[in-house]
Amino acid sequence: MTATTDIVAKLWNLCHILRDDGITYHQYVTELTYLIFLKMAAETGAEDQLPEHHRWADIRKHQGVEQLTFYKELLIHLGTYGSAQVQAIFQNAQTSLRQPRILKALVEAIDGLDWYSAREEGLGNMYEGLLERNATEKKSGAGQYFTPRPLIDSMVALMQPKAGEYVQDPAAGTGGFLIAADRWIKAHTNDLWDLTEAEQYFQRHNAFYGMELVPDAHRLGLMNLMLHDVSGDLQLGDALSEQGTRLHKADLILTNPPFGTKKGGGLPSRDDFTYPTSNKQLAFLQHIYRGLKPGGRAAVVLPDNVLFEDNTGRDIRRDLMDKCDLHTILRLPTGIFYSQGVKTNVLFFTRGRTDKGNTADVWVYDLRSNMPQFGKTRPLTREHFIDFEAAFGPDPLGKAPRTDEGEQGRFRRFTREQIAARGDNLDVTWLRDEGADDALPEPDVIAAEIIDTLRTALEEMEALTDMLGSDEDADGAVAEAAE
Incomplete structure (x- = not known):
């Protein structure tokens, strides 16, 4: 020890x-x-x-x-x-x-x-x-602010942050992504000694920034950054509000936004979003691809519903694939977050120089099918990402030579036309999950899925109640005016 x-x-x-x-x-x-x-x-x-x-x-x-x-x-x-x-x-x-x-x-x-x-x-x-x-610790509920370090390290290694780049996390939690990006850059610049004095100053004071909504998580993030000698600008605020518009354009965005719907069913107060939605992940996705500089890149953790949700979700995916090259999707195994039943992915994309037709192919790596259930007894490690990182290749823009492994493999290529034919549904699967029909999930997984379903239903009911309340207030105001 x-x-x-x-x-x-x-x-x-x-x-x-x-x-x-x-x-x-x-x-x-x-x-x-x-x-x-x-x-x-x-x-x-x-x-x-x-x-x-x-x-x-x-x-x-x-x-x-x-x-x-x-x-x-x-x-x-x-x-x-x-x-x-x-x-x-x-x-x-x-x-x-x-x-x-x-x-x-x-x-x-x-x-x-x-x-x-x-x-x-x-x-x-x-x-x-x-x-x-x-x-x-399941009783703490703090896992919602904590992305597993092996996943963070893998995402950072693939995106290869460079000295001189602005690195943003709009949902920073305890600051894990910013700290890992700083660690990567220091490891590749001789702890910044290979840089000029001006470049060192930028790295120490301006390179890393972000926002966190929850005061306690923000406090923990500030402490974590300080102890890792990262002098980033971590603001307390809501990136889905007007505060988010003040975060300047980034060369690289690394993040794991909160899951769920906006409390009370309200919409983000951002007038720059083309597609207003109470779904926080879809709103954050808009913030991210709009917040990148031309040529900037992003790696973001998002739940499955972002890949298949209809209506506004479909519109946002189309907008993403128009404005960005969505080159890679990693289907993550279950059980790696505090809510055991949640199914997540990492989207890797690059902001285009224009706003049209940037995605030609989307490569999907399935690290979920036929994988063990992760949790306390079987922790996720960096070794679990080795094969994916090799398939992804050494180019952070996803342009390295790749091989479609076919229906029996984990890595497949899908053209933009094939995705359009699916109604722009990106929830692509091809591997049969052996044993999935034979064994029930662990009881805590089933319980977590039930809780997530009930929570979502409750939030939708709250949103409906607020809408009805607003209508009643408006009707009352009209009646009073008529009197």
């Missing part, structure tokens, strides 16, 4: 103490973020970012109720004072702790960790290990 995994295990085991205080797993990781930030500032000599008398040693000075009271005041103070980075991480921060003994246990446990070894192995690796542990 490495020092990093040992520290993560010790930190995670502390969550059992918090059950007595009614703290959820996700709240616990947020709580740890506050305390770890303060402790690491003390360990790394970076306490000049913090206002005096609001540092780790100051928490240690207090005991009992006085310590908890001071800690609550400290969180509010750090959200207002200190460096911009400190204020962003502690913005609207508040503790979920109610018992002084719980805070004391956390402070003493964090104080007792092997911080020297953690620094040697990388504080970012430690924090990311904690986020991954949280994401794999």
